Amino acid sequence: MREVTYRLSQRLSGLSKSSFDMLVKAKRLEDEGRRIIHFDVGEPDFDTPKNIKEAAKRALDANFTHYLPPQGLKELREAIAEDEKKTKGLAVSPDEVIVTPGAKPMIFYAILAFVDPDDEVIYPDPGYTSYRSMIRLAGGRPVPIELREDEDFALDIRRLERLISAKTKAIIINTPHNPTGSILTIKDLEGLAAIADKYDLMVISDEVYSKLIYEGEHVSIATLPKMRERTIVVDGFSKTYAMTGWRLGYGIVPQQLVPKIVKIVTETVSCATAFVQKAGVEALKSAQNDAENMRKRFKNRRDLAISILSESKYIKVKKPKGAFYIFPNIKALKVSSYEFTDYLLENFGVSVVPGPAFGIYGEGYFRISYATSEDLIEEGVRKIVQAAEEIASKGGI
Ligand SMILES: Cc1ncc(COP(=O)(O)O)c(C=O)c1O
Known part of the structure; x- marks a missing residue:
């Protein structure tokens, strides 16, 4: 029996790296016992509102299957x-x-x-x-x-x-x-x-x-x-x-x-x-109270993260108007996005996504997903500012 060679389709080549790649690195460190603050995943940290879950349970019981x-x-x-x-x-x-x-x-x-x-x-x-x-x-x-x-x-x-x-x-x-x-x-x-x-x-x-x-x-x-x-x-x-x-x-x-x-x-x-x-x-x-409360929480978190980032001389930020992401500019540090995000993860235990994960024009930036708790935003974003200070004072990585 000969060994199988998979003659894969052309369309499978050249697919983008996913922002999940950063998560994989972070998980590896967590498996080694490190504590990591996650600003990487693009999903709300909130639970689905109760009335929505109840409606699904009722639908299951009514054999909506x-x-x-x-x-x-x-x-x-x-x-x-x-x-x-x-x-x-x-x-x-x-x-x-x-x-x-x-x-x-x-x-x-x-x-x-x-x-x-x-x-x-x-x-x-x-x-x-x-x-x-x-x-x-x-x-x-x-x-x-x-x-x-x-x-x-x-x-x-x-x-x-x-x-x-x-x-x-x-x-x-x-x-x-x-x-x-x-x-x-x-x-x-x-x-x-x-x-x-x-x-x-x-x-x-x-x-x-x-x-x-x-x-x-x-x-x-x-x-x-x-x-x-x-x-x-x-x-x-x-x-x-x-x-x-x-x-x-x-x-x-x-x-x-x-x-x-x-x-x-x-x-x-x-x-x-x-x-x-x-x-x-x-x-x-149903009433949109839960969705509206989540939106308000996101807004407060955005403001908190932006106010901390604005203290940095080396990080430039634009206040985002929607979604739950911030895309800070770190070009002043003269290191690549990947060097910065790896440094941040390894030395400060903060996981963010490097800008080039979002395309070639993302170089010089990284993404923070602020869909996480206020306490973690306070702690993690301060660490980001600290990492930038450290890199700037050393003149590189
Ligand atoms: C811009 C954008 N479009 C689509 C999606 C996917 O949404 P859904 O979970 O509804 O497939 C995402 C998820 O991160 C997104 O950021």
């Missing part, structure tokens, strides 16, 4: 349509909503629906790591657009236009933004809408942090004139309701595309978990 129509439970699609209208001013019919197991599959399905081999999709850099990987998995060519700190990490329309070719099919945007916490203003979105119209592009608008806003307001590009037809809005329950492990998200999809994308759902996952969809109805239809 069978397949559902692939597009999703009608009751949930109605609740989503109502919520999109109320929170974003987006007039949506329940027939235009597709429910998926998390926002992530919806992003992938939107890409799969448009991308043929070698088609190009523009995505934000720094940005959520999965975009690049998903474009590659779909056989497309990922084209990063640089987001710059001196432009508030917004999209520069002229830079965007230079990246467009005859092969460009779509652009992915993300507001509020992971990893910088920036939000796109109506002016930014109007510029993008004009470009999408001029070059006949689809927009995939990732709005999973739409309800975690501390200053300004969330604007969905789909609310701009003529943009509904060329936008797939993606949102979900993970971040707002601390439901990361439940896997529930959705897309608002132009009517004509609904059967095409529902077909992908049917052939890949059949449907999102039945009793989880019932819990989703409860999340949207």
Whole structure:
């Protein structure tokens, strides 16, 4: 018998490193008995609100354990349509909503629906790591657009236009933004809408942090004139309701595309978990006190972390307007992002994610996820400031 050689597909090459890599390093140190403060994972530390868990338990007892129509439970699609209208001013019919197991599959399905081999999709850099990987998995060519700190990490329309070719099919945007916490203003979105119209592009608008806003307001590009037809809005329950492990998200999809994308759902996952969809109805239809309290706590934590970081001469920060991330600039230290984050982990027991994990333009930055307790933020962020002082006084690592 000969040894098996796996003739893997091309699409598996060149996938992005995940921010989970940092977590793996941190866990190794923890296994050796070290205490580590985690600012690495991008998920709320809160528990899912009790009423949502109760709704899932009731649904289980009522045997909500069978397949559902692939597009999703009608009751949930109605609740989503109502919520999109109320929170974003987006007039949506329940027939235009597709429910998926998390926002992530919806992003992938939107890409799969448009991308043929070698088609190009523009995505934000720094940005959520999965975009690049998903474009590659779909056989497309990922084209990063640089987001710059001196432009508030917004999209520069002229830079965007230079990246467009005859092969460009779509652009992915993300507001509020992971990893910088920036939000796109109506002016930014109007510029993008004009470009999408001029070059006949689809927009995939990732709005999973739409309800975690501390200053300004969330604007969905789909609310701009003529943009509904060329936008797939993606949102979900993970971040707002601390439901990361439940896997529930959705897309608002132009009517004509609904059967095409529902077909992908049917052939890949059949449907999102039945009793989880019932819990989703409860999340949207019940009082929003728990979600609002979590948002307020995130805002206070952001302010605490920013006030401590601002004491440093070597770390430059922009106050993020949404999500639960800060993306500090450490270029003054003249060390690479990886050198800094490794130093911080090994010498101070603080785990953050190096900027290049979010794309090539993330060099010189690192990401703090402040979805953790106030005490740990106080202690850990002070250690970050101390690490920067130490590196600066030694003139390097
Ligand atoms: C920008 C962005 N989009 C999508 C997701 C995935 O969301 P979900 O858990 O709903 O799949 C994340 C999770 O970190 C994210 O940061």
